[in-house]
Amino acid sequence: MPEKKVEEKKERKKNELLYFAFRNVKLLIGFVILVFFLLVAIFGPMFVQYEPLDYAGPGYRSPSAEFWLGTTTFGQDVYAQFVYGLRSSFLVGLLGGGVATLVGLLVGFFAGYKGGWPDEVLMMITNIMMVIPTVALLIIIAAYLPYRGVVIQGIIIGLTAWPWTARAVRAQTFSLKQREFVSLARISGSRPLSIIIEEIAPNMLSYVFMVFILQFGGSILAAVALDFIGLGPTRGVSLGLMMQNAVLWNAIQLRMWWWIIPPGLAITLIVSALYFMNTGLDEVFNPKLREM
Amino acid sequence: MLELENVTKVYRVGAFGKGSLRAVDRACFSIGPGEVCSLIGESGSGKSTLGKMILKLSPVSSGTIRFEEEDITTISSTKQLKEYYRKVQGVFQDPFSSFNPIFKADRVFHIIHREFFPKVADQDWEKRVHDSLRSVGINPGEVLHKFPHQLSGGQLQRLLIARALLLDVKVLVADEIISMLDASTRIDVLNLLALLKKKGLCVLFITHDLSLGYYISDKAVILYKGVVVETGTTDAVFLNPVHPYTRKLLKAVPRLDMKWEDVELEAPRGEIPELFIPGETPGACTLQQIHEGHFVAVPGGE
Amino acid sequence: MALKLDHLKVYYQTLHGQVKALDDISLQLKDGEILGVAGESGCGKSTLSNALILLKPPMRFISGEVYLDGEKVPIEEYQKMVAFRFKKISIIPQYAMNAMNPTVKIGRYIQDLLLVRGETPEKVFPELKRRLKLVELSESILDLFPIELSGGMKQRMVMVIATLLNPSLLIADEITSALDVSTQKAVSEMLVEFRNRGFVKSIIFVTHDVSVLYQIADRIFIMYAGKFAEIGPTQTVIHHSRHPYTGMLVQAMPEVGIRYEKQPLTGIPGQPPLLLHPPEGCRFKDRCPFAYGRCNQVPPQTQISEGHEVACWKEVEKDA
Numbered sequence: 045m046p047e048k049k050v051e052e053k054k055e056r057k058k059n060e061l062l063y064f065a066f067r068n069v070k071l072l073i074g075f076v077i078l079v080f081f082l083l084v085a086i087f088g089p090m091f092v093q094y095e096p097l098d099y100a101g102p103g104y105r106s107p108s109a110e111f112w113l114g115t116t117t118f119g120q121d122v123y124a125q126f127v128y129g130l131r132s133s134f135l136v137g138l139l140g141g142g143v144a145t146l147v148g149l150l151v152g153f154f155a156g157y158k159g160g161w162p163d164e165v166l167m168m169i170t171n172i173m174m175v176i177p178t179v180a181l182l183i184i185i186a187a188y189l190p191y192r193g194v195v196i197q198g199i200i201i202g203l204t205a206w207p208w209t210a211r212a213v214r215a216q217t218f219s220l221k222q223r224e225f226v227s228l229a230r231i232s233g234s235r236p237l238s239i240i241i242e243e244i245a246p247n248m249l250s251y252v253f254m255v256f257i258l259q260f261g262g263s264i265l266a267a268v269a270l271d272f273i274g275l276g277p278t279r280g281v282s283l284g285l286m287m288q289n290a291v292l293w294n295a296i297q298l299r300m301w302w303w304i305i306p307p308g309l310a311i312t313l314i315v316s317a318l319y320f321m322n323t324g325l326d327e328v329f330n331p332k333l334r335e336m
Numbered sequence: 337m338l339e340l341e342n343v344t345k346v347y348r349v350g351a352f353g354k355g356s357l358r359a360v361d362r363a364c365f366s367i368g369p370g371e372v373c374s375l376i377g378e379s380g381s382g383k384s385t386l387g388k389m390i391l392k393l394s395p396v397s398s399g400t401i402r403f404e405e406e407d408i409t410t411i412s413s414t415k416q417l418k419e420y421y422r423k424v425q426g427v428f429q430d431p432f433s434s435f436n437p438i439f440k441a442d443r444v445f446h447i448i449h450r451e452f453f454p455k456v457a458d459q460d461w462e463k464r465v466h467d468s469l470r471s472v473g474i475n476p477g478e479v480l481h482k483f484p485h486q487l488s489g490g491q492l493q494r495l496l497i498a499r500a501l502l503l504d505v506k507v508l509v510a511d512e513i514i515s516m517l518d519a520s521t522r523i524d525v526l527n528l529l530a531l532l533k534k535k536g537l538c539v540l541f542i543t544h545d546l547s548l549g550y551y552i553s554d555k556a557v558i559l560y561k562g563v564v565v566e567t568g569t570t571d572a573v574f575l576n577p578v579h580p581y582t583r584k585l586l587k588a589v590p591r592l593d594m595k596w597e598d599v600e601l602e603a604p605r606g607e608i609p610e611l612f613i614p615g616e617t618p619g620a621c622t623l624q625q626i627h628e629g630h631f632v633a634v635p636g637g638e
Numbered sequence: 639m640a641l642k643l644d645h646l647k648v649y650y651q652t653l654h655g656q657v658k659a660l661d662d663i664s665l666q667l668k669d670g671e672i673l674g675v676a677g678e679s680g681c682g683k684s685t686l687s688n689a690l691i692l693l694k695p696p697m698r699f700i701s702g703e704v705y706l707d708g709e710k711v712p713i714e715e716y717q718k719m720v721a722f723r724f725k726k727i728s729i730i731p732q733y734a735m736n737a738m739n740p741t742v743k744i745g746r747y748i749q750d751l752l753l754v755r756g757e758t759p760e761k762v763f764p765e766l767k768r769r770l771k772l773v774e775l776s777e778s779i780l781d782l783f784p785i786e787l788s789g790g791m792k793q794r795m796v797m798v799i800a801t802l803l804n805p806s807l808l809i810a811d812e813i814t815s816a817l818d819v820s821t822q823k824a825v826s827e828m829l830v831e832f833r834n835r836g837f838v839k840s841i842i843f844v845t846h847d848v849s850v851l852y853q854i855a856d857r858i859f860i861m862y863a864g865k866f867a868e869i870g871p872t873q874t875v876i877h878h879s880r881h882p883y884t885g886m887l888v889q890a891m892p893e894v895g896i897r898y899e900k901q902p903l904t905g906i907p908g909q910p911p912l913l914l915h916p917p918e919g920c921r922f923k924d925r926c927p928f929a930y931g932r933c934n935q936v937p938p939q940t941q942i943s944e945g946h947e948v949a950c951w952k953e954v955e956k957d958a
Contacts, residue, residue, distance in 0.1 A: 223433050224428040224430055224433040224434040225433065225434050225435055225436045227391075227393055227426075227428060227434075228426075228428070228444065228496075229447065230393060231391055231392075231393070231421050231425060231426055232421065232444070232447045232448055232451055233417065233418040233421055233451040233452065234447065234451065235414065243436055246436075246438050247436070247437070378819070378820070378821075379818055488909050490909075518678040518679055519678060519846060519887055519890055519891065520678060520887065521905055522890070522905065523890045523892070523903045523904060523905035524905040526892070527902060527903075527904075527905075530898040530899075530902075544818055544819070545819075546819070546894055547891070547892045547893045547894050547896075548892055550892070550893075550895070550896070551892040551896060551897060551898055551903075552897075552898050570897075574894055584820055585819055585820065586894065588820040588822065588823040589819055589894060590819075590822070590823070590826075590849035590850045590852065590853045591852070591853075591893060591894070592848070592849050592852050592888065592891060592893060593893075595852075595853055596823060596827070
């Protein structure tokens with residue numbers, strides 16, 4: 045009998061994933077940038093001396109040893125606003141992305157697996173929601189709310205972003221449903237729910253993970269858009285609000301670069317990093333895209 | 337054991353489902369105990385659809401399928417389905433697609449344990465699995481605890497047959513199970529099926545390859561455009577093909593002892609009625625007996 | 639001599655090392671010959687067909703030489719091969735039915751293809767129309783999208799396109815594997831017709847189905863685990879083979895007329911070796927009933943008669 049050297053392939057597979065993950069330039073760059081901002085968001089506030097919205101000192105000051113990112117028109121500490129703003133951006137991304145992914149998963153799985161009428165109805169709802177301009181919808185909802193916090197903002201963003209996930213999950217479920225291991229599970233007496241959870245969902249993990257990352261980035265952007273036009277959180281601070289205020293108070297004309305550039309740059313970098321990671325992850329998970 | 341009567345499958349196609357496609361049209365045939373029946377047809381003939389309907393993976397549009405005298409087209413409750421699956425099982429074409437790639441290959445046995453034999457203790461179950469594997473010619477140590485991509489196609493197909501044997505299976509639907517295997521392993525799996533037939537198992541052997549069908553089957557059903565054009569004992573159909581489609585198929589099989597141009601089929605023996613040609617003859621068709629154990633499609637029926 | 643392969647070695651570069659997919663293959667193809675290349679999965683036949691026309695990573699050219707009509711073919715240099723592809727060497731890929739661009743009309747597709755190759759469509763189109771007629775396709779097909787054709791029509795269209803510039807060598811890579819018996823016969827016969835009419839000079843027909851090769855190939859080349867096993871005239875290889883693998887392979891083929899009850903066939907026990915670390919010497923030795931001590935060394939390619947060569951020690955001993 046031919047000798048076969050067989051190792052625990054699962055170990056190999058996991059290690060193989062990690063190996064490719066670490067070699068993938070896009071993933072690494074994106075990840076490093078993201079982690080950097082995450083660390084700033086977590087640890088930054090520990091170095092804050094003044095509350096973000098309080099009067100901290102003379103206004104219009106450019107960055108100095110005392111005020112690392114200078115002060116706003118009203119003498120508020122830009123650094124404090126920045127790090128707390130980062131926190132709320134991450135929070136909104138997490139909530140928005142989480143809600144969008146969860147609702148999208150539920151709708152997508154159900155429509156994809158059942159097919160027939162449930163699929164038709166759900167897809168009609170999904171398509172209608174996709175066609176409605178998200179920003180307009182968000183504006184209307186946000187304008188109606190008496191009080192806007194970061195949490196509410198995240199949730200409503202998530203509730204308008206799920207159609208995209210739902211479509212993608214449904215398409216994947218459809219194609220996985222045709223695979224013969226699903227047929228085999230059916231003739232083994234498995235119930236539809238356990239088939240979805242045990243057979244279909246695990247095969248989509250990498251895909252769902254990537255979709256979540258995209259939704260995370262998308263939610264941050266949506267939040268910034270809302271903030272910028274004045275529908276941001278009624279209290280507290282966020283990067284979008286910072287930018288809004290800066291523009292409102294002529295920071296650009298007054299050459300107060302330290303007020304407008306850091307938040308804008310941070311958002312650009314974070315969202316770009318997320319998209320980079322996504323492309324990189326695609327290569328890691330999909331062996332055909334890998335370069336040797 | 338298994339009897340199909342006027343089984344039809346109609347798909348809705350086109351925008352708003354206006355059009356319809358008859359994948360299977362009033363198919364009738366039956367399999368007796370310990371019989372291997374080859375369901376032969378080219379792609380688009382409806383043979384896989386028939387297999388799926390028998391395995392209740394796709395609902396029947398009309399007609400009845402009887403298993404052990406009972407009409408199974410109407411059963412729907414989980415309990416009834418499980419009883420059915422205890423006795424009727426299937427193996428599919430692509431061995432690598434039949435296993436969920438993220439789990440180990442022997443998970444298919446766990447599912448059977450969980451769904452059908454929850455009261456059996458783990459050790460007893462393990463022994464059963466080992467016995468079943470050995471009965472299909474696999475050394476248990478070679479395949480247990482491995483992932484599907486670590487095993488060969490032939491091993492995987494045999495694993496799936498072993499899985500079916502764990503149940504009290506009476507009918508095995510084998511849907512093109514050989515076509516993705518290498519030439520050297522095909523014969524082993526075929527011989528295994530022939531061995532199981534001796535033990536009383538019924539096999540519905542779905543294939544497009546006539547040589548494979550001839551090798552192990554007792555009965556043959558020739559399917560063309562969803563219609564059963566000829567059926568009967570294997571020797572009757574292969575050695576005295578009557579329907580022009582069957583004759584065309586037999587002429588086109590590449591042989592190792594004769595070139596295509598030299599293949600000559602004898603003229604059909606016996607009295608041949610006017611035949612039904614799917615796609616050409618209008619109206620419905622029905623099967624007419626022309627010899628003992630040999631039927632061919634003729635116009636008629638409703 | 640149409641095609642000559644001299645000790646060709648092409649490996650695959652993978653994470654875990656080099657997979658020795660094509661290991662020291664030497665053969666010669668005469669003008670006008672149809673050579674069937676047969677073997678099981680993993681034998682290297684697909685590597686061979688791809689290496690001859692599109693050698694790109696993860697495939698790696700290791701050593702060896704390829705000559706076409708006396709001219710050296712630089713298969714390892716992607717850019718230099720551009721002059722050969724489609725004009726001198728052409729390929730009909732396996733899933734040919736999906737090979738055409740679905741968003742472009744067929745006529746336009748061919749036009750673009752010719753322009754890219756530096757040909758003038760106006761000069762080639764009259765010949766194209768003549769050939770379409772030959773394979774019983776109407777000229778109007780050039781105004782259709784691929785999706786409007788049936789599977790058989792697409793197959794014929796791809797065959798016409800692949801041979802449009804009268805290549806010297808045509809590689810047909812498993813073109814009949816996904817087809818039904820009757821289409822298989824039509825396509826195989828069309829291939830022979832193309833050769834007879836001079837649309838192509840020589841053909842390499844890669845398949846796992848030896849019985850189709852029996853029907854149309856002049857010579858058959860059997861590969862095993864990346865190595866040369868046997869090559870010879872069709873009748874010889876099928877009915878008077880000298881390599882144990884060939885013999886066992888032919889034995890394991892069911893045919894109409896052979897029934898299990900009367901004549902049970904046997905397969906070949908075991909599996910082909912993994913090519914990451916192939917065994918020393920003859921790669922078939924672990925499954926070969928005739929294996930003996932000498933098989934631990936690589937058997938040389940021995941000529942039995944004109945055009946018939948085998949790589950097996952027991953043949954060497956015979957003549958010694």
